[in-house]
Amino acid sequence: MDETEIRRLSVGHVFSILAVVFSLCIPPLFLDNFSLLETHVTWLCICSACVAAVNVILLLTLKPNPSSKRISFGTKVNKFSKSCIYFLISCLLFHGIIVLYGAPLVESVPETFIFSVLLSSLTTSRCLCILGPNFPAWVRVFSRDGAMSVWDHSLQITTVCSVVGAWLGAFPIPLDWDRPWQVWPISCSLGATFGYMCGLLLAPAWIYWNRKKLTYKSR
Amino acid sequence: MKRLPVVLFLAWLSLLFYSSIWLFMSGFLLMRIELNNQSSCAEPPPPGVPKTLQPDQAPCWFPLKFQKAVIVIIDALKYDFAKYDPENTDPKPFQNKLEVIHHLTQTQPLHARLYPFRADPPTTTMQRIKGVTTGSLPTFVDVGSNFASYAIQEDNLIHQLVQNGKKVVFMGDDTWDGLFPKKFYKSYFFPSFNVKDLHTVDDGIFRHLYPTVDGGDWDVLIAHFLGVDHCGHKHGPDHPETAKKLAQMNDMIRSLIEHLDDSTLLVVAGDHGMTDTGDHGGDSEKEVNAALFLYSKAPLFGGQLETDPDAVPQVNLVPTLALLLGIPIPYSNLGAVMGDLFHSVHSEASAYQINAQQVDRFLHSYSLAAGDLPAEKLRHLKDLFSSVTEEYERLMSTWSESAALSESDASLQKLVRRQQRYLVEARAVCMESWARFHPLRMIAGCTILSLCCLLCYLVSAAGPSLNVTYKYFLGLPACWSLGTALLLSLGVWTSVLDLDSVSLCFWVSLASLLSFFYYFRKRSCIKNKPRSRSSSLLLSMPSVVLFFRCCSLFSDSFVVAEGEVAPYLLTFLLTVTVAKLHWDGRLTLPIFTPIGSETLKPTLSPSYKREAPRLLGLLLVLTVCVRLSGVFHSCREETPDCQPSPLLAPLASVQDAQIKNLWYMVCVVFLCVIVYLLRKWLQHYGNLNSSSPVVLYVRWGFPLVAMGISCFWALSCGTDDSLTKLQDFTRLALVTFPRVIYALTCLGLLLVIWNPVTVFTKKSRDSDADNTVTTYHGTPGSEAELLHVIPQIYRKMQRNLKNRLQQGTEEKEGKKTAAVEAFGLGSVYSAAMVVTLTLLALVLLMLHSERLTPSFFLLLLEAGLVLYIHSHVANLRSSPDGAELFLVPWYAVTAWTLAATQGFYTTGHQPVFPAIHWNAAFVGFQDGHNNSIVLPAMLVAANTFSSHILFSAGSVLLLLWPFLCEAPIARRKKPKAEPRDGKTRRMTCQ
Ligand SMILES: [Zn+2]
Numbered sequence A: 001m002d003e004t005e006i007r008r009l010s011v012g013h014v015f016s017i018l019a020v021v022f023s024l025c026i027p028p029l030f031l032d033n034f035s036l037l038e039t040h041v042t043w044l045c046i047c048s049a050c051v052a053a054v055n056v057i058l059l060l061t062l063k064p065n066p067s068s069k070r071i072s073f074g075t076k077v078n079k080f081s082k083s084c085i086y087f088l089i090s091c092l093l094f095h096g097i098i099v100l101y102g103a104p105l106v107e108s109v110p111e112t113f114i115f116s117v118l119l120s121s122l123t124t125s126r127c128l129c130i131l132g133p134n135f136p137a138w139v140r141v142f143s144r145d146g147a148m149s150v151w152d153h154s155l156q157i158t159t160v161c162s163v164v165g166a167w168l169g170a171f172p173i174p175l176d177w178d179r180p181w182q183v184w185p186i187s188c189s190l191g192a193t194f195g196y197m198c199g200l201l202l203a204p205a206w207i208y209w210n211r212k213k214l215t216y217k218s219r
Numbered sequence B: 001m002k003r004l005p006v007v008l009f010l011a012w013l014s015l016l017f018y019s020s021i022w023l024f025m026s027g028f029l030l031m032r033i034e035l036n037n038q039s040s041c042a043e044p045p046p047p048g049v050p051k052t053l054q055p056d057q058a059p060c061w062f063p064l065k066f067q068k069a070v071i072v073i074i075d076a077l078k079y080d081f082a083k084y085d086p087e088n089t090d091p092k093p094f095q096n097k098l099e100v101i102h103h104l105t106q107t108q109p110l111h112a113r114l115y116p117f118r119a120d121p122p123t124t125t126m127q128r129i130k131g132v133t134t135g136s137l138p139t140f141v142d143v144g145s146n147f148a149s150y151a152i153q154e155d156n157l158i159h160q161l162v163q164n165g166k167k168v169v170f171m172g173d174d175t176w177d178g179l180f181p182k183k184f185y186k187s188y189f190f191p192s193f194n195v196k197d198l199h200t201v202d203d204g205i206f207r208h209l210y211p212t213v214d215g216g217d218w219d220v221l222i223a224h225f226l227g228v229d230h231c232g233h234k235h236g237p238d239h240p241e242t243a244k245k246l247a248q249m250n251d252m253i254r255s256l257i258e259h260l261d262d263s264t265l266l267v268v269a270g271d272h273g274m275t276d277t278g279d280h281g282g283d284s285e286k287e288v289n290a291a292l293f294l295y296s297k298a299p300l301f302g303g304q305l306e307t308d309p310d311a312v313p314q315v316n317l318v319p320t321l322a323l324l325l326g327i328p329i330p331y332s333n334l335g336a337v338m339g340d341l342f343h344s345v346h347s348e349a350s351a352y353q354i355n356a357q358q359v360d361r362f363l364h365s366y367s368l369a370a371g372d373l374p375a376e377k378l379r380h381l382k383d384l385f386s387s388v389t390e391e392y393e394r395l396m397s398t399w400s401e402s403a404a405l406s407e408s409d410a411s412l413q414k415l416v417r418r419q420q421r422y423l424v425e426a427r428a429v430c431m432e433s434w435a436r437f438h439p440l441r442m443i444a445g446c447t448i449l450s451l452c453c454l455l456c457y458l459v460s461a462a463g464p465s466l467n468v469t470y471k472y473f474l475g476l477p478a479c480w481s482l483g484t485a486l487l488l489s490l491g492v493w494t495s496v497l498d499l500d501s502v503s504l505c506f507w508v509s510l511a512s513l514l515s516f517f518y519y520f521r522k523r524s525c526i527k528n529k530p531r532s533r534s535s536s537l538l539l540s541m542p543s544v545v546l547f548f549r550c551c552s553l554f555s556d557s558f559v560v561a562e563g564e565v566a567p568y569l570l571t572f573l574l575t576v577t578v579a580k581l582h583w584d585g586r587l588t589l590p591i592f593t594p595i596g597s598e599t600l601k602p603t604l605s606p607s608y609k610r611e612a613p614r615l616l617g618l619l620l621v622l623t624v625c626v627r628l629s630g631v632f633h634s635c636r637e638e639t640p641d642c643q644p645s646p647l648l649a650p651l652a653s654v655q656d657a658q659i660k661n662l663w664y665m666v667c668v669v670f671l672c673v674i675v676y677l678l679r680k681w682l683q684h685y686g687n688l689n690s691s692s693p694v695v696l697y698v699r700w701g702f703p704l705v706a707m708g709i710s711c712f713w714a715l716s717c718g719t720d721d722s723l724t725k726l727q728d729f730t731r732l733a734l735v736t737f738p739r740v741i742y743a744l745t746c747l748g749l750l751l752v753i754w755n756p757v758t759v760f761t762k763k764s765r766d767s768d769a770d771n772t773v774t775t776y777h778g779t780p781g782s783e784a785e786l787l788h789v790i791p792q793i794y795r796k797m798q799r800n801l802k803n804r805l806q807q808g809t810e811e812k813e814g815k816k817t818a819a820v821e822a823f824g825l826g827s828v829y830s831a832a833m834v835v836t837l838t839l840l841a842l843v844l845l846m847l848h849s850e851r852l853t854p855s856f857f858l859l860l861l862e863a864g865l866v867l868y869i870h871s872h873v874a875n876l877r878s879s880p881d882g883a884e885l886f887l888v889p890w891y892a893v894t895a896w897t898l899a900a901t902q903g904f905y906t907t908g909h910q911p912v913f914p915a916i917h918w919n920a921a922f923v924g925f926q927d928g929h930n931n932s933i934v935l936p937a938m939l940v941a942a943n944t945f946s947s948h949i950l951f952s953a954g955s956v957l958l959l960l961w962p963f964l965c966e967a968p969i970a971r972r973k974k975p976k977a978e979p980r981d982g983k984t985r986r987m988t989c990q
């Protein structure tokens, strides 16, 4: 088990957490009356943009999925456009799923959509960065024995944590406390972000803990 | 495992279950004790009739002011209906219709006044009649007894009137007959139960009202009109029919006033209001805000009011009427007199004093009879009362010396305010105490309930390996509980212990349960079962979802939002189940990876089994169904911005004829689709070939039932006016159609019970001559030729097989066994269940309003989808020998119950009283039930719990469905179209 790989992973995760923290701390310096609750949609946009951007930067710098072959420029463009399409599809898919789970169909469509964009950037963008636009690989990673590197494990953990966080975030909505954060989709997006950050913290710890048991065939 | 001990064990367990529910309810449902004491003229409450009202001028407690009174109760007369707003130029159907009230209050302000009349919850008619005659506060427990009204035991106005020689004449709602049997001097009762019937009661009253008033042989006349209420139930307040009804009431009041003389008091009151959908029963503002109108040709009020009068609590009418008519105030009255009806401050103070004395006497006797009023509050009230009495005595003595002075008037005013405060506080204390819960009993009930659940869980986890015997699982626990009961009752008898029946029940149930646990532990220790499986089950996803669900029941916000929480959890649970299958690699084909191979990644890309897209598709359709069925939701009063689905209203309330027809067609189409799908299903599994009577019923009975229901709908959604010529025929048909359907359903159920097997067996004859397949010359050109050939090939193969098998058996037994062809063996059990369920669904659908048909369709579809997903998952999960198929996994049970809960909400129900569909009691019984209570209660219960009934009856399918001859792997090999014009799916067995 390669300890340096875990270290690289941890550095990547620290940057991802910093991206979320950045989206919370920096915009108030530039934007007037920015707040997490009142201008929630703005925050959602900034947060998903930050998270996605950091993911792309990490892909370029850390190279979690090194391949021996040299990739031509054409393939790169092809891959990039494919990734964009995948991301868009995943946004729409998340939107549909959220509506099926009980979100209002007609009212607050922009909020729902931007929430699904956030979910996509928390889950799909990481998949795209680590695995590339290769759907069978995704299917493989999300099964019991499918992980082939520490990156795959971290992907499993953060994705599940984000989705479960979003799911748990819906629970405060029916409560009659009349708090501003109970409004759709604030609690859900906060839950998803919180779950994502928990996953980021948890993944290196868990991998480090189980480093003896984890043996990757590819290494 | 023997059968009888298991059944008895389960029965005993469910008995414990119900006792725990009873324990909980005894702490949760509120009660109060009714006193049987009666007031009388001779015995005024201490300290006696006030000095200023000596017996010579007061024949009873207070000098009477009116010889006669006419009390008109217009059911559900909301304050909004009675209020007239001259500036409203575009009134809704229920606004500005009672202009006679407005006219009188404007022109004769000293003779007429309109008050808002605050009803106490529960706002059901019987409770309101009780409240407005006894002056007490009926509690929740009374709500259930609305079907057959029981005679009022408490002292009440009617009793006092009769006692004091007044002739009371009644006409209208026959609820009063049950409440006051044989009290009335003359009475004209009309059936009240049919809420669809707007006119019978009112027209009946009109026939007798004016002759009786003119006849003069009465002292108090009570008329209870029901038209407005029934109009609300049938059409809702915002409907032209309501306007007609209110205009009729307006004319009635106007002409009634013309018939009255000077010494008569006219009271027009509503017993409760109604919600925007025309319902009532709860405590929302719209339901409790009724109207009270008082009028007399003699001046009634001391002065004119500048503003609209304050709201009057409904119980206040009781002491007011009693004193005005010169009779004693009913013993248990908690109302306060309405001061503005007593001209001088002096007589106002006397009236309040008598009222206070009566309330004090009641509180005293009540605290002796029951200990549920808090002692310190009672002491405080007593102090207040004695100081008020003292003050009254002092003022009265000075008042009689120095006749009417303005300053003594002022101090009397002060006294009146203190008296009013006393009465209000006394009422508040009673209300608070009668609305008090017993947390200890609720906890006890919950404890027993959760212990029962735990036991159920343990027993089901132990499964068939647990040996249920008479001795350990029936005899000994019963002995234990009997022993505890004996011991405790001995303790109570020798007055060592102080126990009521409720806590006795708790200890007995606890003893029985603990002994169960003890013996269970003992027995399962002997078995030495591995514990790992059950402990991992406790941490699995279904139990997390169950845990969330149980927790949510303790939060009132989640209970209010249960209609959304249940589908959310259901969708999540099934998604997670499918995701778990994927995680476990059951959805993908096994991967063969050559070890040490360099090109690893391409081979690792998994390929899906064919079931995966099918499973995802089923999940998607199910989720869409769940989401769609949310359209048919109802609302409860806690959520004011919730709009109930317009589809819940009966089709009769739709005014636009074209939309009505369209909806009717849609409903009928959905009905037909349900019947068609059942047929298709049976055909698919080959059960339709059987000659059993059930199949005959499916072929002919179901279309008949569907036709009957659509005819019934067609008749019931016509308006009253349109069919005047055929009214008798319509009435008859409205009764006949549902009854025929009930009968057909019973027939169907009996058939299913009598002979549930719908397997078509065919003994093949040995002496079949055609050993060769007769082939057509050339290639089979048409489908008919193919259909002719294939069965022959099949038969030949079968014969070969049989011969080979027979050779084996003949050697052993020397006997010939015939091969049997059976159609529909896979669904041998489930077919009967599916038929039963569809039959039940159709009947329950008939009890609902027409436009819920799509909702029922979605419900059945949802159940089917859950079952299909379950069977797919079970088949994918199971090992080749299929032993696990006999265990129903927890996720399936949880999903099934969540679907049942969701169905409750999507069939337009809410767990609150106003949302109960009372109309269901009249399906097939348009003219009421002749005071029978069982049948209407059953119909209403069937309507309310229809989803629970369907899902609990169908819960067997969770076990049977995976055995349908549809094993995913087997299916792939089968050709799509079967021989024999695609009608049968066959399975051969020997
Ligand atoms: Zn009523």
Ligand SMILES: [Zn+2]
Pocket (backbone or CB within 6 Å): B076, B125, B229, B230, B233, B280
């Ligand atoms: Zn009613």
